[in-house]
Amino acid sequence: xxxxxxxxxxxxxxxxxxxxxxxxxxxxxxxxxxxxxxxxxxxxxxxxxxxxxxxxxxxxxxxxxxxxxxxxxxxxxxxxxxxxxxxxxxxxxxxxxxxxxxxxxxxxxxxxxxxxxxxxxxxxxxxxxxxxxxxxxxxxxxxxxxxxxxxxxxxxxxxxxxxxxxxxxxxxxxxxxxxxxxxxxxxxxxxxxxxxxxxxxxxxxxxxxxxxxxxxxxxxxxxx
Amino acid sequence: xxxxxxxxxxxxxxxxxxxxxxxxxxxxxxxxxxxxxxxxxxxxxxxxxxxxxxxxxxxxxxxxxxxxxxxxxxxxxxxxxxxxxxxxxxxxxxxxxxxxxxxxxxxxxxxxxxxxxxxxxxxxxxxxxxxxxxxxxxxxxxxxxxxxxxxxxxxxxxxxxxxxxxxxxxxxxxxxxxxxxxxxxxxxxxxxxxxxxxxxxxxxxxxxxxxxxxxxxxxxxxxxxxxxxxxxxxxxxxxxxxxxxxxxxxxxxxxxxxxxxxxxxxxxxxxxxxxxxxxxxxxxxxxxxxxxxxxxxxxxxxxxxxxxxxxxxxxxxxxxxxxxxxxxxxxxxxxxxxxxxxxxxxxxxxxxxxxxxxxxxxxxxxxxxxxxxxxxxxxxxxxxxxxxxxxxxxxxxxxxxxxxxxxxxxxxxxxxxxxxxxxxxxxxxxxxxxxxxxxxxxxxxxxxxxxxxxxxxxxxxxxxxxxxxxxxxxxxxxxxxxxxxxxxxxxxx
Numbered sequence: 001x002x003x004x005x006x007x008x009x010x011x012x013x014x015x016x017x018x019x020x021x022x023x024x025x026x027x028x029x030x031x032x033x034x035x036x037x038x039x040x041x042x043x044x045x046x047x048x049x050x051x052x053x054x055x056x057x058x059x060x061x062x063x064x065x066x067x068x069x070x071x072x073x074x075x076x077x078x079x080x081x082x083x084x085x086x087x088x089x090x091x092x093x094x095x096x097x098x099x100x101x102x103x104x105x106x107x108x109x110x111x112x113x114x115x116x117x118x119x120x121x122x123x124x125x126x127x128x129x130x131x132x133x134x135x136x137x138x139x140x141x142x143x144x145x146x147x148x149x150x151x152x153x154x155x156x157x158x159x160x161x162x163x164x165x166x167x168x169x170x171x172x173x174x175x176x177x178x179x180x181x182x183x184x185x186x187x188x189x190x191x192x193x194x195x196x197x198x199x200x201x202x203x204x205x206x207x208x209x210x211x212x213x214x215x216x217x218x219x220x221x222x223x224x
Numbered sequence: 225x226x227x228x229x230x231x232x233x234x235x236x237x238x239x240x241x242x243x244x245x246x247x248x249x250x251x252x253x254x255x256x257x258x259x260x261x262x263x264x265x266x267x268x269x270x271x272x273x274x275x276x277x278x279x280x281x282x283x284x285x286x287x288x289x290x291x292x293x294x295x296x297x298x299x300x301x302x303x304x305x306x307x308x309x310x311x312x313x314x315x316x317x318x319x320x321x322x323x324x325x326x327x328x329x330x331x332x333x334x335x336x337x338x339x340x341x342x343x344x345x346x347x348x349x350x351x352x353x354x355x356x357x358x359x360x361x362x363x364x365x366x367x368x369x370x371x372x373x374x375x376x377x378x379x380x381x382x383x384x385x386x387x388x389x390x391x392x393x394x395x396x397x398x399x400x401x402x403x404x405x406x407x408x409x410x411x412x413x414x415x416x417x418x419x420x421x422x423x424x425x426x427x428x429x430x431x432x433x434x435x436x437x438x439x440x441x442x443x444x445x446x447x448x449x450x451x452x453x454x455x456x457x458x459x460x461x462x463x464x465x466x467x468x469x470x471x472x473x474x475x476x477x478x479x480x481x482x483x484x485x486x487x488x489x490x491x492x493x494x495x496x497x498x499x500x501x502x503x504x505x506x507x508x509x510x511x512x513x514x515x516x517x518x519x520x521x522x523x524x525x526x527x528x529x530x531x532x533x534x535x536x537x538x539x540x541x542x543x544x545x546x547x548x549x550x551x552x553x554x555x556x557x558x559x560x561x562x563x564x565x566x567x568x569x570x571x572x573x574x575x576x577x578x579x580x581x582x583x584x585x586x587x588x589x590x591x592x593x594x595x596x597x598x599x600x601x602x603x604x605x606x607x608x609x610x611x612x613x614x615x616x617x618x619x620x621x622x623x624x625x626x627x628x629x630x631x632x633x634x635x636x637x638x639x640x641x642x643x644x645x646x647x648x649x650x651x652x653x654x655x656x657x658x659x660x661x662x663x664x665x666x667x668x669x670x671x672x673x674x675x676x677x678x679x680x681x682x683x684x685x686x687x688x689x690x691x692x693x694x695x696x697x698x699x700x701x702x703x704x705x706x707x708x709x710x711x712x713x714x715x716x717x
Contacts, residue, residue, distance in 0.1 A: 115434035116407060133400070140393065149389055153396070160399050169406040171419065175355035179399075182362040186392050189366055193373070193385055200378045209382040212462040
C-alpha cells in the first residue's frame with residue numbers, strides 16, 4: 001500500500017508546482033480538480049485494513065464534490081462573470097514555482113520535528129500535505145483575481161483534507177459530510193459574490209477592493 | 225431534544241425562503257426568536273433537574289451562559305429588525321422613483337439567513353463534538369455573509385468578500401488544530417472517539433502534550449480570526465460597518481462570542497491536561513495585542529460604526545485577557561462577555577436609528593442628535609457611558625472584578641496597561657459621541673425633519689441598556705451561580 005501512497009503524494013507535489021506555474025485560469029481549475037480527485041481517493045489507499053462501505057461513501061462524495069461540482073461552479077463563474085483567461089499573479093511564475101519548492105523543503109523540515117507518533121508517519125505524506133497548505137495560502141496572497149483566491153482556498157482545503165486522511169483521523173460519517181457540505185456552500189457563496197463583484201466593478205481584481213481601510217485619513221462618503 | 229433549539233430557527237429560515245412574503249418573513253423572524261428564547265428557558269429549568277446526557281449535544285454551564293446571552297440578544301434584535309425592514313422597504317420604494325444608488329437584497333433572503341445564522345450559532349453552543357463545533361462555526365460565516373451584503377453596493381461587497389475569505393481561511397486553519405487534537409488523543413486505545421469533548425476531558429492526562437500545544441495554537445489563530453483578535457481582526461471593522469445595523473448588533477454581540485466558545489472548549493482540554501498556563505498565556509497575549517491595536521484605531525476614527533467595531537475588538541481582547549489571567553478574573557470575564565453583548569448590540573441598534581435619519585456614517589456630518597432624535601440621542605450617550613464603564617453599569621463591575629483579581633494575583637503591569645487602554649478608548653469615543661450628540665446648528669436641526677421615533681426602534685436598545693445597568697447594580701443569584709460554574713469550567717476559581 002505504501003508504494004501507491006508515495007505515487008499519490010508525488011503527483012500532488014507536481015500538481016502544486018503546476019498550479020503555481022500555469023498562466024491560464026482554465027488550466028488552474030483543471031489542476032485543482034485533478035488534485036481534488038486524488039485527495040478524495042487517498043482515503044482508500046492509505047488504509048491497511050479492509051475498505052469499508054463508510055470509506056467508499058466518503059471518498060465518492062469527496063471525489064464528486066472536488067472533481068466535478070467545484071470545477072463546474074468555477075467555470076460557471078468564469079462564463080457568467082466574463083473573467084479573462086490570465087491568472088495575473090503579483091509574483092512572477094518562476095518565482096512562484098521556486099517558492100513552491102521552497103515550501104516543500106520547509107514542510108520536510110517542519111514535519112521532521114512534529115510530535116506525530118511514528119506509526120502514523122506515512123513516508124513523505126505529511127510534508128506533502130503541509131506544503132499543499134502553504135501553497136494554498138501563497139496563492140491566496142499573491143494572485144489578483146477573486147477567482148484565483150477561491151482556487152487557493154481549495155488547494156488549502158485539499159491539503160488539510162489530505163492531512164486528515166494520512167493521519168488516519170476518523171470522524172463519524174455525519175461530521176465528514178458536514179465538513180464537505182461547508183466547503184461546498186463556501187465555494188457556492190464565493191461564486192455568487194464573484195458574480196456580484198464583476199457586475200459592480202466590471203472585473204474581479206481584488207486590488208480594487210481597497211476602499212475600506214483606516215490608514216487613509218480621508219475616507220469616501222459613508223452612506224447607509 | 226436539545227436539537228429543537230437548532231431545528232426551530234432552521235426550519236423557520238427554510239420556510240421563509242420558500243414562502244418569500246414580506247409579512248410572513250417578519251412574523252417568522254419575531255416568532256422564531258421568541259420560540260428560541262422560550263425553548264432556552266425551558267431547557268434551563270430542565271437542566272436544573274439533572275442533565276440528560278447525550279454524547280453529542282447537551283447544555284453545560286459555559287454553553288448555557290453563551291446561549292442565554294445569544295437568545296435574549298437575538299430576540300431584541302428581531303423586534304428591532306421588524307421596524308428596520310419596514311423602514312428599509314419604504315426607503316427602497318423612494319429610490320425606485322428616482323436616484324438609484326443601490327438596491328437591497330430581497331427581504332426573505334435577509335430573514336432566512338438571519339434565522340439560519342441563529343441556528344448555526346446555537347449549534348456551536350450546544351455541541352459536544354469538536355468537529356460539529358467546527359462545522360457550525362463555518363456555517364455561521366456562510367449564513368452571515370449574505371447579511372453583510374444586504375445593501376447592494378461596492379463597499380458592502382468588498383466587506384463581504386474580505387469577511388468570507390479571511391474567516392474561511394482562518395477556520396480552515398482551526399481544522400488543522402482539530403486534526404492535531406485527534407492525534408493527541410490517539411494514545412488511548414479504548415473508546416476511540418477522539419473529538420468528543422467529554423472523551424478528551426476524561427482522558428486529558430493521557431493526551432500528548434506537544435500535539436495538544438500545536439492544536440491549541442491552530443485553534444486560537446483560526447477561531448481567533450472569527451472572534452476578532454488582533455492581528456487577525458482586519459475583516460471585523462469592514463463587516464460591522466457595512467452590514468445593516470441590526471446585523472452588526474448580532475455579529476458583535478453573539479458571533480464573536482460563539483467563536484470565543486470554540487477557543488474556550490480547547491482551553492478546557494488544555495487545563496484538564498495540565499497545560500492551562502500555556503494556553504492561558506497565549507489567550508492573554510492575543511487579548512492584550514487586540515486591546516492595544518483597537519485603542520490606537522479608535523483614537524483617529526471618523527466613522528461611528530467603525531468606532532463601535534473597534535470597541536468590540538477592544539472588549540473581546542479584554543475578555544480574552546481576563547480568561548487568560550485565570551483565577552477570579554475568569555468570573556469577571558464571563559460577566560463582561562454578557563455585558564458587552566448587550567451593551568454593544570444596543571449601541572449598534574441606536575447607530576442604526578442615527579444612520580436612518582442622517583444617512584451618513586461620518587461623525588462630522590452628524591450634529592445635534594440629542595435634539596433631532598430625543599430618545600435615540602439620549603440612548604446613544606447613555607450607551608457610550610455604559611460601554612466605557614461608568615459606575616452604575618455592568619461593564620464597570622466586570623472590569624473592576626477582572627482588574628482587582630489581576631492585582632491580587634500579582635500582575636500590576638496588566639492592570640496599568642488595561643487602565644491606559646480604557647482611558648484612551650474613553651477619550652477617543654467620547655470626542656466622537658459628544659460631537660454627534662451636541663453642536664446642532666439651527667439649520668441642521670431644521671433640515672432633519674424627523675417625525676418622532678417609532679416605539680420598536682427604541683424599545684430593544686432601551687431594554688438592553690436597562691439590562692446592563694441592572695447587572696451593574698445586582699447580579700441575580702441564578703446568574704451568579706451560572707457564572708461561577710462557567711468560570712470554573714474555563715479555568716477560573
